[in-house]
Amino acid sequence: MNEIPQPPLRQQTLYELIGGEKTFRRLVHRFYQGVADDPELRAMYPEEDLGPAEERLTLFLMQYWGGPRTYSDERGHPRLRMRHAPFAVNRAAHDAWLRHMRAAVDGLGLEPDHERQLWDYLVYAAASMVNTPG
Template identity: 55%
Template sequence: MTFFEEIGGLPTIEKIVATFYEGVATDPVLAPMYPADDLDGARERLTLFLAQYWGGPTTYSERRGHPRLRMRHAPYAVTPDARDHWLALFRAGLDAVDLTPEQDAQFWEYVTHAAQFMINTPG
């Protein structure tokens, strides 16, 4: 069984991401990084990426190719402050679902590492 299946599959990922983007829409640091007319597209892309990363369908790669996360985020100034806002909102997403402490820790470890890796502009 994949981690994707263990945590409840697509409905769990969708809930995490929906909660995250509810916060993004009004966040003073993150909202300007997201085109207002493509917030739904960003939500879908993150959902598909996370589903694939954790062992679910490969729809993300089929539609968009290799994730290339740093390249895709290069046009945005990802500062330590932006990382902190992103992580706070993602924490809310994880808190909105019913993961075991072990599952939560595994997910959180990945996103904290990924968020740190995405920093491309000093604070």
């Protein structure tokens, strides 16, 4: 008797594993709550309202972790270093960004492996944005 071949099981993305859009929106909203009151970082956001920046980061992170491709559909290739080039991102800004992101990640209550995967990327991303000594 011939067995019907089964398609390979699709592995879930981190986006799916940690709760999808709702989780990423919580993460980024909590992060921007910290940014709003941080003079080091707030100066880097020329928009009076942080809402557009919050939406861009949310869409980027959702796409990066396997969610919808809305970010690229709306804005093209992420080109993160180029998009941040107009801003002087030094070590102090790096540290402030990670401090607020750490609080946001901790607020999610993720499983340790998922938290570590997300955090490792955020640390890498923050380091890659530094473009000014000091």
